[in-house]
Amino acid sequence: MILKLYNSTTSQKEDFKSISPNIVSMYCCGPTVYDAPHLGNFRTFVFYDLVKRVLIQNGFEVNQVINITDIDDKIIDKVNSGAIGYKELTAKFNDMFLQHSLSLNIQEANQYPKTSDHVEAMIGFIKALIDKEYAYNVDGNIFFDTEKYSKYGKFVNIENIDRLESEDDGLGKKNQKDFALWKTWKEEDGDITWESEWGKGRPAWHTECAVLATQSLGKTIDIHCGGVDLKFPHHENESAQVEALLDSVFSNYWLHSEHLILEEEKMSKSLGNILNIGDLLNQYSAETIRLFLLSSHYRSKIYFSDEKLSDSSKMIDKINRFVKSVGLDTLDHNGDTNPSGDYLRFVESLNDDLNTPEALGIFFDFINKKNKKIHEDSLSEEDIEESKKFILGFNSIFQIIHPSVLIDEEVPEEVQKLAFIREGMRDKKNWEEADRLREEIEKMGWLIEDSESSQKLVRKK
């Protein structure tokens, strides 16, 4: 089956072909560790996870790198404010990123290289660009010479930038669109600086990613991912450096996920309209947040609302009920799917540029069909097997079934006792007392679902 991905460089869906037969190299722009991550950041990180899981479903082994940017203006600003030290600050938010990733069932990447561990390599990279005359030095700042690189403008209409040429930023760049590879030391940088042959300073963002990507994955990678806002200038600049220096195609596929919108604007720290992911995880389950994020296509904007989160939560309830009624006892997916008609359609949707909303629709359609059989009491062994396989295949991508769903929670003795009494009242047709007990049990956090012969206790959400 062919996997199609929308490539930002061509603005169309393309059949995916990896460089090596069964292995995919994937570079994802990770967090700058200066502050608590927000939902918008994690929309992108969950998107990376989606890409990876779909690749795995297609039989690829994925070598994924997510970088950690720990050299950056905002980090320096924060350290300068005196509240916290450099190491402490970056470690704190690095850990937070990893922890939330774990909470959201995001598969671990193979590597999380940190900028500060690779400054030597960045210096070497910049030096090589200078040697090839793609970069020049102005008072210790090194800039990339966009005039020298004819292919500049992969992601943006270059005339736009030319128009802005008049607004020179006073750094002595030859062209407005030239960008920094190395920033010379300034007093406010303090100790956050490295020695180089051009004097003290630090690598600039675009160079950081260019070096980390090529160093960990080679001169041409299969897939490069990021949020749309990184298309230009970040990815443009990253790509320009690598392709100029190595004379290669930097990445065969560029995937960009859309923004999360809050209060009519993209969620962003500089705009101040932030929903901290940690806070959100206290309010909603990780599964709910994941589903909320995956129920829109990755290239569509998501307008945040609590209502959507609660819709997602209800969807999960429905899925969980189905999981229980089919008697699933493990979430381990061994890849054995034996694609039936519906499951095949599910996989095809995901392979069509990661169409998660459509795939979800197919899954629900399937659930409805089986529920109907359950209702008619005509669910066969084959139906059960098929359902289990579909659920596992579904969950291997969406990851929204919590393991606890498989285990019937122990009902507290007190609740059991009340339920037993209620059972007696029902037998005696003492409905008033039975209803009163049902209410009491509900207050204790348990719902009763009566069936003909017995009553079932379900944990209240």
Place this chain on the structure above:
RNA sequence: GGCGUCGUACCCAAGCGGUCUAAGGGAUCGGUUUGCAAAACCGCUAUUCGUCGGUUCGAAUCCGACCGACGCCUCCA
């Protein structure tokens, strides 16, 4: 200002030239079931896809204009 993406029911969201009198989820209202509920099931809720034109045998899907939202061009997932 330039460039780009998007506008589908009460809400969310797929579909992107014919199988669309438009999937799926939430919500509402009927019905089956139930002592009553809950859960489940059945049914109703867009002859219509921002507006107006055009292309076509045929358009939600292509083209143009307009209106509206968002993004990029500056740090940003």
